[in-house]
Amino acid sequence: MNRIRKIFVLAASFLIASNLLAQIPNANNINIDTFSGSRQKKPICCESNLPKRFGAKAGKGINQSEKNKTTNHDGMVWVQGGTFMMGGDNNQASSDEYPKHKVTVSGFWIDATEVTNEQFAAFVNATHYITIAERKPDWNEIKKQLPPDTPKPDDSVLVAASLIFRQPKEVAGLNDYTQWWEWKPGADWKHPHGPNSYIVGKEKYPVVHIAWTDAVAYCKWAGKRLPTEAEWEFAARGGLQNNIYPWGNEPVNVGKQKANYWQGEFPTKNTVEDGFFYTAPVGSYAPNGYGLYDMAGNVWEWTADLYNNTYYDSIAKPEGVINPQGPQTSYDPDEPTIPKRTIRGGSFLCNDSYCSGFRVARRMKTSEDSGMEHLGFRCVQDK
């Protein structure tokens, strides 16, 4: 059993990760240097969890004095508030997307695109923030979430690292995500595929390997915040009612390319008809009715809300709910002891038969300290 497998075995005991993992692209077909710069028929990337980083402590806070003083609405779109039906729209919806329920959200500004490497670099330059993926995991923190008899992994494993997608030539079923996810030392937002990859020339690509705490720190610095799950879904729908995707109901693989996702058989074959194996520059496809790009695909996006699989049950009522802020406590039946946040929108690893993460109602979840190669974010702002 190699080191990576050990890590995953460890991680699997409390982290797991199947969904996001399932959406990762194929490393064998990609020139990394140029980047410088279930289970059964169920969609892995959406059926369970995303893999989760184990261990690192939460990110350091940002000083008020470090806040970006030039906050404005550049690159943002005003979304007029309104009332909509939140939840699953078709038979691909999972149980946590029900009941479909009435929600009203107040108006808000939202980034038109996912946060880019260029934008995140400005934040790091100003604050010297160090992301979780760049920090050595803390065994004392990790073991709190593990069974008492769990042995400490080798020190060689407890290094700054993140999860990258590595495309396998073949897979023995889709249950074992370690066939395509790799715990990669040196992988972080500046090195999306590992230490020998860079983001030079990728300034307009979405930043990845960002944990929830990293995203929150960025938003605070920018004078913004993460969207609630309700705001995110309202925005993704782009003014349409009860439609499956940001663009309507036309299947993702019909007509012109609508998003960066996975074409072909995941994870062994990607025909790349949309032009991108990994991430694409933000805004590479048409926006939705609100002028928002990549609300479907490219990278998953963090929301502010904790994840609880029965949350919709708890707030659904005929008169509706106003500005829901998510559950008070997190609960994922797949990993009950691990607090998680909801992520939305799918990634370049999703496809229609396997994941359909790009449906506007699709919910996914992962732990706050988990950054991955297909996970980023965008911010919102009140008036």
Ligand SMILES: [Ca+2]
């Ligand atoms: Ca693609």
Ligand SMILES: [Ca+2]
């Ligand atoms: Ca996205």
